[in-house]
Amino acid sequence: MAMILFIALPLTSIVSQSVHTPHDKVLLTVESCDPFGCKTTTTVDQEATRKLKEEKPLGKFVGSKIYLDRGHLAINEVADFWKNKTSLSDFFSNLKNLPFYRAMGFTLTFTFVVTPLVIVFGLVIALAVNAVNQRLKGILVFFSLLPFVVTPLVGSLILFWMIDSRGLIGTFLQFIFENPELSLKASTGLTWITLIVYGVWHAAPFAFIVFYAGLQTVPKETLESAMIDGATRFQQVIHVVVPHLSPLVAFVALMQLMDNFRVFEPIIGFKAEAHATSLSWIIYNDLGGETRLLSSAATSSVLTIIGVSILLLPVLVRTWREFNPSN
Amino acid sequence: MSNEQIKKPIRIQLLIYGFVALWIILAIFPFFWTVWGSFKVELDFFSLADWKNAITGERTIAVYGRPFTGAGYDGAWVQEEFWRAFRNTGIVCFFTVLTSLTIATLGGYALSRSGFRYAFWLLIIALIFRALPPITLVSGYLLPFYEWNIWGVLPTTIIVLVAINQPFTLWMLHSFFQKIPKELDESAKVDGCTQFQAFKNVIIPVMWPGVITAGLFSFLLAYNDFAITAMLLSQDNQTMVPKINSFMGTTQTEGNVMFAVAAVVSAIIPLFILVMFFQRQLVSGLTAGAVKG
Numbered sequence: 001m002a003m004i005l006f007i008a009l010p011l012t013s014i015v016s017q018s019v020h021t022p023h024d025k026v027l028l029t030v031e032s033c034d035p036f037g038c039k040t041t042t043t044v045d046q047e048a049t050r051k052l053k054e055e056k057p058l059g060k061f062v063g064s065k066i067y068l069d070r071g072h073l074a075i076n077e078v079a080d081f082w083k084n085k086t087s088l089s090d091f092f093s094n095l096k097n098l099p100f101y102r103a104m105g106f107t108l109t110f111t112f113v114v115t116p117l118v119i120v121f122g123l124v125i126a127l128a129v130n131a132v133n134q135r136l137k138g139i140l141v142f143f144s145l146l147p148f149v150v151t152p153l154v155g156s157l158i159l160f161w162m163i164d165s166r167g168l169i170g171t172f173l174q175f176i177f178e179n180p181e182l183s184l185k186a187s188t189g190l191t192w193i194t195l196i197v198y199g200v201w202h203a204a205p206f207a208f209i210v211f212y213a214g215l216q217t218v219p220k221e222t223l224e225s226a227m228i229d230g231a232t233r234f235q236q237v238i239h240v241v242v243p244h245l246s247p248l249v250a251f252v253a254l255m256q257l258m259d260n261f262r263v264f265e266p267i268i269g270f271k272a273e274a275h276a277t278s279l280s281w282i283i284y285n286d287l288g289g290e291t292r293l294l295s296s297a298a299t300s301s302v303l304t305i306i307g308v309s310i311l312l313l314p315v316l317v318r319t320w321r322e323f324n325p326s327n
Numbered sequence: 328m329s330n331e332q333i334k335k336p337i338r339i340q341l342l343i344y345g346f347v348a349l350w351i352i353l354a355i356f357p358f359f360w361t362v363w364g365s366f367k368v369e370l371d372f373f374s375l376a377d378w379k380n381a382i383t384g385e386r387t388i389a390v391y392g393r394p395f396t397g398a399g400y401d402g403a404w405v406q407e408e409f410w411r412a413f414r415n416t417g418i419v420c421f422f423t424v425l426t427s428l429t430i431a432t433l434g435g436y437a438l439s440r441s442g443f444r445y446a447f448w449l450l451i452i453a454l455i456f457r458a459l460p461p462i463t464l465v466s467g468y469l470l471p472f473y474e475w476n477i478w479g480v481l482p483t484t485i486i487v488l489v490a491i492n493q494p495f496t497l498w499m500l501h502s503f504f505q506k507i508p509k510e511l512d513e514s515a516k517v518d519g520c521t522q523f524q525a526f527k528n529v530i531i532p533v534m535w536p537g538v539i540t541a542g543l544f545s546f547l548l549a550y551n552d553f554a555i556t557a558m559l560l561s562q563d564n565q566t567m568v569p570k571i572n573s574f575m576g577t578t579q580t581e582g583n584v585m586f587a588v589a590a591v592v593s594a595i596i597p598l599f600i601l602v603m604f605f606q607r608q609l610v611s612g613l614t615a616g617a618v619k620g
Contacts, residue, residue, distance in 0.1 A: 128346045138606075140347065143355045145602050145609060150358075151551040153568050154591050158361045161588065201353065206613065213614040233339065262460030265553050268572060280460045284554065308460070 103277040104307075109192065110278065111260040114199035118256050119249060121200055122207020127237065129208070130215045141209070148205035156269025159198055191270070198266050203259065207252045214248045215241070254315055261311060358595065365400070365585070365592045400589040409590050412570035416550065418481055419566055423488045423549040424542050427496045430489075431541060432534065435500030436526060440509065460554070484559045488552065492545045499544070499612070503537030504530075540612040543605055550598070567594045 129140050147155060218241055226236050242249075264280035507530065515525040550568075557569040565573070571594065574587035602609065 124346070125350050128343045128350070131343045132347055136347075140351065141610065142602060142606055143351050145606065146358060146599070147354050149547065149598050149602055149609070150595060151553075151568055151598070153551075153553050153572060154594050155357075157571070157587070157591055158357045161364075161584075162357055162360060205354070209610055209613045213610070264460065268553070280554070284558075 103281065106192070107261060107263060107278045107280075107307075110196060110199060110263050111257060113196050114203065114260045115253055115256040117196070117200045118203045118207050119252055121204045122252065123211050123242075123245070123249075125204065125208040126211035126215055127241070129212060141212070144205045144208055146205075147201055148203065148209075152202060152265035153269050155202055156198055156266040159194075159201070160270050163194060195263075195266050195270060198270070199260060199263065202266075203256060206255070210248050210252055211245055214245045218244050257311055258308070261308060361588060362592050362595075365588045400593070409567075409570065409586075409593065412565055412567045413593070415481060415560075415564055416566040416568075419485055419488065419556070420546050420549045422482075422485045423492065424546050426485065427489045427492050427545045428538060428542050430493060431496040431500045432538060435497055436504050436530060436534075438497075439501050439504035440512070481560070481564055484556060484564075487555055487559060488549050489545075491555070492548050496541045496545050499541045500537055503541075504534070507533060536608070536611075539605070540608045543601070543608055544612055546601075 125144070129137060129144075132140070150158075222240050222244075223236060226240050231239065262280050263278045264284065267278055267281050268284075511533075512522075512525040512529050515529045516522065520528065553568045553572070556566045557572065560566065560569065567590070571587060571590050574590055
């Protein structure tokens with residue numbers, strides 16, 4: 001009896017917990033529109049979302065900026081752009097003027113540039129640290145953890161102050177390029193690069209730690225036999241170490257894809273919203289303003305969630321197969 | 328290994344050490360620079376005249392008579408009442424960690440002993456919650472909170488943070504408890520313990536490594552969160568991170584930037600201490616996911 005009670009009690013708490021948390025998520029589409037009393041709002045959202053889905057096979061990069069009625073507008077505009085396009089690049093440059101696409105563009109660019117860079121950089125650091133003196137390693141790991149653990153907003157602020165045209169790195173860059181007017185905050189391209197550099201700086205320690213742990217388990221025998229077979233150091237790394245680490249690479253890639261897709265704090269920290277916005281930032285902006293455009297934010301949220309699930313789908317399928325080998 | 332190191336040509340050794348040194352500088356120099364600069368006046372920290380001013384603190388000497396000043400800290404903590412945000416962060420973190428650990432310990436233990444394979448679903452839920460940007464959930468929370476009139480207070484935020492964090496903590500502790508052999512509590516039961524006594528006397532003494540790791544991660548989540556705390560807390564109840572952001576909003580008057588710099592440094596220090604003491608647990612937590620998943 002006691003056993004049943006003991007297991008049952010936490011179980012119910014878990015079950016209610018697990019019902020509760022996803023609950024909030026499910027409600028999100030419905031609830032956020034309710035108190036506006038607005039069946040209209042809801043239908044607008046749904047229509048727009050549906051249209052968006054229908055449109056997907058037609059135009060590339062279709063999502064939509066659904067500011068209530070302007071949600072329709074955006075779609076019409078996209079259609080217009082598509083009809084009136086003179087060239088594909090023209091179409092995309094028009095597309096960039098719509099906030100949602102702009103955010104999508106940045107989010108995707110950020111995700112797919114930062115993730116590989118983090119993996120490569122983390123791997124190189126791990127290899128290098130693994131080769132240094134045993135005594136140094138502890139300290140190295142300690143210091144390496146700092147950029148990762150530090151609050152993203154705080155970390156980005158620190159870099160933001162340093163790259164300020166009056167800050168250290170800013171001055172240094174001006175000196176190098178002999179251009180006293182140079183400011184990293186002024187142009188879109190440079191802002192993107194800054195954000196990406198921040199992203200790598202922030203996440204590389206994570207990759208490093210994971211790879212470093214993996215390096216400890218590389219079988220020595222394989223390395224030795226590779227050495228005997230005359231493999232150079234570089235070849236050893238490519239043919240023995242990297243394959244051994246490949247599951248970890250997949251893991252880091254997955255984590256990074258998820259984290260980078262929701263890039264948000266750096267944009268606030270770097271005050272980069274004029275040049276780069278992300279999906280998360282759009283939602284934040286809708287919610288944070290005086291008006292609190294809840295339904296607009298909710299719509300962007302739904303779109304973001306769709307984006308995340310598209311991103312995650314392959315992984316989920318893979319995990320499902322791993323856990324149910326019979327299927 | 329030592330054998331191998333001797334064989335390494337000096338050129339590669341140099342390359343390796345050079346790279347490691349470069350990385351370490353990249354990793355910690357910004358922190359060092361900001362801590363150093365936080366004791367200066369703004370004109371030194373952002374120095375137009377000469378970048379060396381930021382090191383020597385020429386302007387600071389001119390104003391205060393010595394190269395270091397606590398003015399930024401004084402402004403942030405006393406004038407702008409940063410201590411309030413600090414206290415709020417403390418409360419939020421403490422209760423988030425406490426609640427989520429309590430649920431996760433009991434639940435994780437029960438699930439790991441119940442036989443049915445929850446691991447998959449836990450993992451999936453944890454993954455999904457990890458993947459969702461927290462801000463997407465906020466818009467769902469806001470309206471009910473307005474309606475029930477519980478927006479802006481700390482307990483609400485704590486509950487939300489716990490809810491978002493729970494699947495991950497639960498999964499972590501679940502896999503940790505699965506590594507503790509079942510025989511341990513079975514033998515306790517043979518000796519006449521009830522299930523609860525077995526948990527209390529046998530499992531609790533051995534569970535601390537896992538609990539500390541899980542606690543660290545939920546602490547970091549609560550501490551570092553910006554999206555939720557910025558949206559769900561009223562001005563008076565803000566935690567440190569949104570507070571720093573609001574400092575940035577009022578940055579233009581002189582001195583205010585230094586308040587923000589001081590606040591940033593103050594926010595880093597607890598993390599620094601945390602990493603210092605719990606480095607091992609952090610590393611094991613980061614890699615645990617990799618090995619399992």
